[in-house]
Amino acid sequence: MASRSSFRHPLVTAYLRWTWLRSALHNGWWLVTSLYLVLDAGLTPSQLVLIGAVQSVFALFGEIPAGVLADTVSRKLSLVLSLVLMGTAMIGTGLVTSFPLLLATQVVWGLSWTFSSGADIAWITDELDRPDVITSVLARAARAQLAGAATGLAVLGALAYATRRDLAIVLAGSAMLLLAVYVVVRFTEERFVAARRARWSASLTVFRRGVALVRRSPDLRRIFLATALINGAADAGGRLAPKQLVDLGLPIGGDPVVWFTGLGSVGLLVGVLAIRVVGRRLDGDHARSSYGTAALIGAGGTALLAFAPDAVTGSVALVIVSGIAIPLTRVISTIWINARTTSDIRATTHSFLAQAEYLGEITGGVAIAAVAGVVGLPLALAGSAALYALTSLLMRVRRPSPPS
Template sequence: MNGFRAYPVYLGIKGAFALFFMLWATVASVYRIEEVGLDPLRLVLLGTALEVAVLVFEVPTGVLADTYGRRRSVIVGFLLMGSGFALEGAVPTFAAVLVAQAVWGVGYTFISGALEAWIADEAPERNLGRVYLRGEQADYAGSLLGVILSVAFATYALNLPLLLGGFLTVGLAVALFFVMPERNFDPSPREGRTSLQQVRATARGGVRLVRARPVLLILLSVAVFTGMSEEGFDRLYAKHFLDGLGLPSLGALDSVVWFGIINAGALILSYLAAEVVGRRLNVGDPAVVARLLLVLNACMILGTLSFALAGSFAFALAAFWFASLARTLAEPLYLTWLNEGLEPGIRATVISMGSQAGAFGEASAGPVIGAIGNLAGVRTALTVASIILSPALLLYARAIRHQGNPDAK
């Protein structure tokens, strides 16, 4: 086994992949609208293809990670994600982009849960809440650089950042084969079971744990409503900026440059906010996390609704940044809470259940919100996306009554 330490490798993974992902993501929405020519319904159907892939594969790949190793799962995931990014940039047709979404969606399921479980096991001496927050800050730093490079490369060809993001993500997978350690992986005892029986036993263990802990059930329910809301927001925000509000002119590449500014602003604000939260609050305390998540979800609803109803570009930009800030802060806190008290042998499985719940929400609501966008306009679809998140507030309030304790009955 190599001599690299897990925590620096984790931060490197978060920062490097964020850079490569934002190379792709910064111009992907513009590419789909301007090069592929997609309408609101087809834009959301792309997300549906992605989330169906996640829904089908999320828990099985989490079980595989718990059974055979998180390192192996992460490497396979980056190989698939990179291939999906590159395919979209190489073939500008709806069918190709649809397939690309499904491919990188499957890749995402190999990483989701596995990476978080890996660092929880490999760095047990560290405060997990702070580890995840530092990982998010590395993500923000890499993402900011990715936004800048994406805009620069897009001046040569709009699909070039997509291709580079894909090839570099595949390169990351190859690099991790040599530098990613796994010293503390401890799968559940096989007790004479075959590999398939062991996989089934791990899955059943995760399900039993979630059913036995009301707070975990609440968190999975929250993920469903969050996914339903985020799908419409993620797929239609660019359409709202481009067609509903209009972007101020910044030269020949005004749309690409503006989306670079929009994403960069969100990342800088998120980085600063994460620093404040990490220093001022005890993010390892489930009760503190529960209350903070309630506030952040209320901010997400307010920000998304304000963005949908905004009558000017400046107000819409401020609302977009506000909603994005609340969302990016909520993600590591949610993971910290979900991780609380989990047994190492089923950690990735339970985290994957959270991702699968989110995917179910996105896949079920996505086509409906897309159809609303086609029939009643993007502004109405975004309004619906904001309202859908409201039940999460009631669920968080219920969890707070348990003081955020996942072991509460």
């Protein structure tokens, strides 16, 4: 594990603060936006689902060019571009209420993430240049992300409650634009070497090298498949859980926004604790078993949510899934990928991982959500639990050793 002095490195401090702030802003923004889309814009369930699907499709195709940009031009520039697009989309959301315009802002918001997914991890890994501590730094960043999310839910939720939802949305977007200035000022880029030859030729080379790395690595293919499965399960569970809890009787008095904000905050804080407790088992020989165990916990929690007898039991089940299964599998997959790639294609390889996430959400998530209308909500959630269980089995099956 890293010493405490490792976390006092200026680059690590800047990275952890940026991670915390970005998470607080985008999670708090999304809490308010999810209510704004329903209560202020009056979108129908089909329109809400369509926004998510279209957003994922655009992000899916944007990941690879964005990752290649980060590996050939600049990781820092990619992060700044991400924050500018993100802040612009966030502000735009609070200024419009028509479905076409909201669809456009959400597509831009989804595309903005493609420029940072992988670029942030590639930047801190290569600029810090400390392979002995990077796993601990990424685990610390995952905890900062969850803690920031909990803070964002509370602060921006309270701001929207005290003022107006559209005002809170615009203010969050404006703060995200200021975060781009923070990156310009605090993030250095001294170890990155931009491509010297033609950008198009260099980009194709980076992409091909990334594909070649995945093709010859069974470990990478395994984690990509696991990521697709578990994101299908998580996306479906996330879409269906609020409806299931309402059907079970939540909220038990009071405003539903307060209840769901509280449950979300508790889940995030449990995630911080879970990552801290697992600690040394996030990488190396323990990573596979830790991932399989977390997926199995997700299967059990989702099954409990599916057949919960009351709202309290269902709420506990949701916290188990959102606080243990989802954050642990995500941080392990990030560390897993980071340890099995090289500096020159690091952002591109992480973009492949993000594509696996989007594919899982588009296929598994949307399919299970659609099935809910045919077989009912509990059985649809049971299908989500089955995806978690399949992921656990995938990670526990050991590849036979090659003959000597």
